[in-house]
Amino acid sequence: MSATTVTCGEYLVKLLESYGVELIFGIPGVHTVELYRGLPATRIRHVTPRHEQGAGFMADGYARVTGKPGVCFIVTGPGMTNIATAMGQAYADSVPMLVISAVNSRDQLAMGQGRLHELPSQRNLVAGVSAFSHTLLDAAQLPEVMARAFTVFNSSRPRPVHIEIPLDVIVSRAGHLPTDARPLPDKASASQAAIAKASTLLKAAKRPLIVAGGGAADASAEITAIAEKLDAPVFMTINGRGVLKPGHPLALSGNLGMDPLLDELAASDCILAVGTEFGETEMYPEPKPFQFGGPLIRIDIDPQQLAIGVPCTLPIAADAKLATSALLSALGEGPAAGSGAARAKAANAKVEAGLWPACRTHRALMDIVTRTLPQAVVAGDQTEPVYAVNQFYQAPQPRSYFNSSTGYGTLGYGLPAAFGAKLGAPHRPAVCLIGDGGLQFSVQELASAVEARIAAAVIIWNNTSYGEIKAFMADRAIPQIGVDIFTPDFIGLARSLGCEAALPASIAELEAALAASPKRDVPTVIEIRAGSPLALALAA
Structure with a gap:
């Protein structure tokens, strides 16, 4: 195939391959078939769900296990309305997902002429369930837009990204464009001052407690070591399960709406929360207000998340693994002698009874x-x-x-x-x-x-x-x-x-x-x- 004949659709899949994409979930339609032309020339596998919502949920499950974005090819109009619910679930749970769709030709956008699958604005439709949505008006924009998407997945709070490509752009020439993935920025590290302050608060605590959420999934070893060094019980949210290994004596059970857990939060004199929103869905069957017995340290990749919901004493905007690794070093030698295992055992017994x-x-x-x-x-x-x-x-x-x-x-x-x-x-x-x-x-x-x-x-x-x-x-x-x-x-x-x-x-x-x-x-x-x-x- 001559470089002069490579279309944007063919170029797109080569670019996805360069970013490490191995799997695409999609249902071909008349508006997206040009995205499939170049697939046989890649190592990317295609799986065909029976509904676009299923495509999104499959991509979600794939992303949660691998930590890599689940990728979907979605047809214009009804395909986007169908996948919007799956994007909503991924958005709420911070799951990386790349949704690539077609859209009507550039000269037809927002004209309301009754075109096949036409919506007034697909971007407005998914605005609330995506980190961003972009209309590709020129194939030359694709390297930059794709780098922006993978920066969201790699370096910030991972959430769905939507890229829509007009029908005339999909078939435009793109053989002259680079197929190499662009270098991505590193994840954010915590400042030395913040880590020093967190270390001081935690070392002074007599009854520390750790809350590990889904954002802590890649910091399991560090959080386990911190918990053992501080002798601190650890509550793992639903998406944080597995941060401590099964049977660990510091692991708490139940949910944050249960009285034994609320009592433990209120009795703790320093709480370290990593990668969690303290969301109400962690408090089944009824959300209740939190009371903390001491300063709350929150580590989250998303700075805005630290400013909403549960207020904290020390907000640290950083990647969970990088921040907990630095904190572990700052805490120095250990482990501390304490009653963490006994506290966890007592709280778990009360949870069990209820x-x-x-x-x-x-x-x-x-x-x-x-x-x-x-x-x-x-x-x-x-x-x-x-x-x-x-x-x-x-x-x-x-x-x-x-x-x-x-x-x-x-x-x-x-x-x-x-x-x-x-x-x-x-x-x-x-x-x-x-x-x-x-x-x-x-x-x-x-x-x-x-x-x-x-x-x-x-x-x-x-x-x-x-x-x-x-x-x-x-x-x-x-x-x-x-x-x-x-x-x-x-x-x-x-x-x-x-x-x-x-x-x-x-x-x-x-x-x-x-x-x-x-x-x-x-x-x-x-x-x-x-x-x-x-x-x-x-x-x-």
């Missing part, structure tokens, strides 16, 4: 998953098992447990997110926890997983309702309208889509189905019906 009955059932379920599939990546939906598991689950490592009960809170997320996670970490088992209601939002993605040969265990908790909402309505004496739903034959449906499927009647059958799932090259759908002998055995 857990509701469903937690027992789903603890037994997760114990089986963990025992049968060690090192599994677990992606969850908004469903009873997930809300229960959030209270006690200890992930094997960071970037191993995530779900849509946090942030934006979307149904249907868990299934495609688990598939994306498996593609990002093919050597690890993947498990989806989802309810019958949430599954019906995205069940069609089983077909895309069969086509892409993705092995994952899909555990359906089937209570034939939107169970969490039904209980919420009942607690408030609201008529339970619209929450008891028809559910299909999931086993027959899964098999018709090419999946393996099981309806286990015992714990042994459940273990066998889970154990078989990673040995296959298609999803294994495992249905557990509420009230069944298996469900009762798990609750026993």
